[in-house]
Amino acid sequence: KQEVTQIPAALSVPEGENLVLNCSFTDSAIYNLQWFRQDPGKGLTSLLLIQSSQREQTSGRLNASLDKSSGRSTLYIAASQPGDSATYLCAVRVADSWGKFQFGAGTQVVVTP
Amino acid sequence: GAGVSQSPSNKVTEKGKDVELRCDPISGHTALYWYRQSLGQGLEFLIYFQGNSAPDKSGLPSDRFSAERTGGSVSTLTIQRTQQEDSAVYLCASRTGGGNTIYFGEGSWLTVV
Numbered sequence: 001k002q003e004v005t006q007i008p009a010a011l012s013v014p015e016g017e018n019l020v021l022n023c024s025f026t027d028s029a030i031y032n033l034q035w036f037r038q039d040p041g042k043g044l045t046s047l048l049l050i051q052s053s054q055r056e057q058t059s060g061r062l063n064a065s066l067d068k069s070s071g072r073s074t075l076y077i078a079a080s081q082p083g084d085s086a087t088y089l090c091a092v093r094v095a096d097s098w099g100k101f102q103f104g105a106g107t108q109v110v111v112t113p
Numbered sequence: 114g115a116g117v118s119q120s121p122s123n124k125v126t127e128k129g130k131d132v133e134l135r136c137d138p139i140s141g142h143t144a145l146y147w148y149r150q151s152l153g154q155g156l157e158f159l160i161y162f163q164g165n166s167a168p169d170k171s172g173l174p175s176d177r178f179s180a181e182r183t184g185g186s187v188s189t190l191t192i193q194r195t196q197q198e199d200s201a202v203y204l205c206a207s208r209t210g211g212g213n214t215i216y217f218g219e220g221s222w223l224t225v226v
Binding site: 031032034036042043044045046049051089091093098099100101102103104105106 | 117144146148154155156158161163168169204206208213214215216217218219220
């Protein structure tokens with residue numbers, strides 16, 4: 001059974017610092033991995049999607065890497081801003097399923113001004 | 114529609130009553146998911162639809178939970194004889210048949226008292 005873990009569970013940084021969020025998964029048989037942002041009381045917003053054949057994906061200040069063989073993905077957020085404060089979740093699309101996504105518990109990020 | 118729409122956004126019900134939660138996916142999205150997020154917990158997969166059929170309903174926690182989808186569009190999640198442990202946010206997501214990115218609604222907040 002695929003299990004997804006995110007460490008740390010919570011993170012607080014001063015504005016301007018780079019953020020590094022980690023996601024690990026136990027089964028390397030995945031179609032893709034997706035990073036989401038969730039604001040309090042809201043649904044999830046997709047940030048980046050990395051296909052299983054890709055090593056990284058970039059969008060603005062965000063960069064996500066994928067090492068499928070070691071079961072790891074890292075989300076980097078450069079020059080953090082208070083508006084980046086949210087919970088960040090990663091999800092893997094399980095390869096042998098009907099399209100099921102398995103989520104980590106998330107990392108709660110606070111960026112202080 | 115422009116995004117995934119869920120209703121009601123908030124529902125308070127008495128223990129033992131039945132509730133229906135509705136999801137209207139993005140137009141043209143054939144894949145639809147229901148997830149549950151309890152307070153402070155990660156996302157728990159409930160059921161996946163491809164068109165009107167549900168090839169993966171492995172996450173439904175008990176036979177009190179059921180879901181259907183009609184016309185390849187709107188889906189309804191029904192919880193019978195609600196219990197306090199059913200209190201959670203119920204999130205719906207959709208994607209295109211060949212697509213990878215999943216898009217979430219804002220969720221239905223269910224409180225059983």
